[in-house]
Amino acid sequence: MAISELDLPTGVVAHSLADPESQARVLAEHVAKALDFAVQTYGQANLVVSGGRSPTGFFEVLSGQALDWSRVQVCLADERWVAPESPQSNEGLVRRHLLRNAAAQARLIGLYHPAATLEQAASQASQALSVLEQGIDVLVLGMGDDGHVASLFADSPLLEQALSEDCQEYCLPMLAPQEPYQRISMTYPLLASARLQCLAIQGQAKLETLRQALLADALRMPVRAFMHAPLEIYWCP
Numbered sequence: 001m002a003i004s005e006l007d008l009p010t011g012v013v014a015h016s017l018a019d020p021e022s023q024a025r026v027l028a029e030h031v032a033k034a035l036d037f038a039v040q041t042y043g044q045a046n047l048v049v050s051g052g053r054s055p056t057g058f059f060e061v062l063s064g065q066a067l068d069w070s071r072v073q074v075c076l077a078d079e080r081w082v083a084p085e086s087p088q089s090n091e092g093l094v095r096r097h098l099l100r101n102a103a104a105q106a107r108l109i110g111l112y113h114p115a116a117t118l119e120q121a122a123s124q125a126s127q128a129l130s131v132l133e134q135g136i137d138v139l140v141l142g143m144g145d146d147g148h149v150a151s152l153f154a155d156s157p158l159l160e161q162a163l164s165e166d167c168q169e170y171c172l173p174m175l176a177p178q179e180p181y182q183r184i185s186m187t188y189p190l191l192a193s194a195r196l197q198c199l200a201i202q203g204q205a206k207l208e209t210l211r212q213a214l215l216a217d218a219l220r221m222p223v224r225a226f227m228h229a230p231l232e233i234y235w236c237p
């Protein structure tokens, strides 16, 4: 299957790239241009990225893009509730693969807080995100094989609240079906307020997940909630 065969909603743009290297380069150049525009226009840029396993190549190419990184704030769309030193930490991934080269100058706003409970940690993460006062300039989402984005998982107790357009919280505690179970996720209204919204996915299996999500309810496959303009999908086999 090719991404052009999917019946995407009007306004959703699909980019089909030849391989992971091309995907990383094209996405990194597009993101860097948008960050540079925000720096020139507002004096600062806010970038929200995802974790997991797939963004490392993109992070490494982005880290070498020429722009005034000292004016860029990097935040995470979601975090596993583990210390940044853990190999499962999304913050750790960003520190190792993105905050290097030119991008070492950027400021990272992590979602991890060592609170007594996951609920308290999520509340502290929400408060820390008040630094996003000019809004999110660029959002880069990934997608799990089950159709989750950020840490918005089907069957997580607070999913309906997190996907509600009226949700006032920047972050909510979420539960994943696999380890690490305890997660903190940015909620739908904050994520969907980003000026540039990108979804980066690789492989046939994820294309099939996306095809199923287009026919599903967002409560079963949360990626469905983001299938509207101005989403840009970057896919490669």
Ligand SMILES: O=C1O[C@H](COP(=O)(O)O)[C@@H](O)[C@H](O)[C@H]1O
Pocket (backbone or CB within 6 Å): 050, 051, 052, 053, 054, 055, 077, 078, 079, 080, 090, 141, 142, 143, 144, 145, 148, 149, 150, 151
């Ligand atoms: O658990 C997570 O998974 C998704 C997807 O990760 P991927 O490696 O399959 O692309 C990721 O977007 C999210 O940030 C992460 O916490």
